[in-house]
Amino acid sequence: MTVAVLGSGAFGTALAISLAGNGPVTLWARSAEQAARMETDRENALRLPGVALPETLTVTHSLEIATQARIILLAIPMQKLRTALQDHADLLASHTLVACCKGMELNTGLGPIAVISETLPSAIPALLTGPSFAHDIARGLPTALTLACADANQSATLQQELTTANLRLYRTTDTAGAELGGALKNVMAIACGAVMGAGLGDSARAALMTRGYAEMQRMALALGAQPETMAGLSGFGDLALTCTSEQSRNYRLGLSIGRGEQFDPSITVEGAATARAVAAKAQAMKLDMPITQSVTDLLDQTLTLTDAMAQLLARPLKEE
């Protein structure tokens, strides 16, 4: 077994299903009960109902078994990643660890690659990111993602090993760009959902996506990312998907804000903590990121959507 996936949520299960088409894959579930249920039912009824688990996919609660694999995909939410790595440092050290989360750590402003490097310096950190919904991958629909690893040889090897029949990977060594694209687009998806939920229209959303992309680039380029990465799958591609589809949880959180409805707090919405982390980082870097700041204020309920839109529209006129 070459590959294991840690985290049996929607994305981890979908990736494991797709990778199982290449050969045996182990999916690690944090809960022993869930692992047993998935093994028996051959389905992740909780997060990915209606999709059968292939025979080459084994679900386990034993991290000793899962970490026999050389390549470990970490399908764990960004804000939980550090704890998960610390809790299992002895078993995960020296592996190739491919983070599959999209976000920025709230207390540190770091992305998943930096969190892996800080926590487990002997591991080889990489990132799998880009436009893809778990249900689409699990159903075998065509998907293209970005595999980012600072080491060019590792990046090429991982690209080969993690590409499947329906999951086409592009590679990059620009880990900063890949991380920031995935983190920042979630914030913009909340903004777009809010605008659509409030009935402000498709034109307003297109404006937000475009100015949101400018904001994403402002931070990413200041942090050393390549413009080509931002224009690729992990940046523009994922922004386009997440800001326009109700499959996105970030977008749906925005919709509920725009409609004045409650949102189930148990649903994983990476953009919420990330908006706050990005806003703090932007302030520290003296970067102008008004959409991110508005999303943070909306989430904190210190600003209404009407006032947020009025503020954005009243900003000084400038060149594009």
Ligand SMILES: NC(=O)C1=CN([C@@H]2O[C@H](COP(=O)(O)OP(=O)(O)OC[C@H]3O[C@@H](n4cnc5c(N)ncnc54)[C@H](O)[C@@H]3O)[C@@H](O)[C@H]2O)C=CC1
């Ligand atoms: N669902 C999707 O369509 C996609 C999700 N992603 C990313 O994948 C990441 C995970 O998202 P989902 O799987 O959708 O979320 P989810 O909410 O379905 O599952 C999260 C999983 O993480 C596990 N987990 C939480 N804390 C943990 C800890 N401390 N140690 C070990 N495991 C822990 C949970 O038990 C759960 O199985 C997020 O960063 C998300 O942005 C990326 C692309 C698509």
Ligand SMILES: O=C(CO)COP(=O)(O)O
């Ligand atoms: O990252 C995703 C699509 O690429 C999934 O989006 P959500 O986390 O908003 O559901």
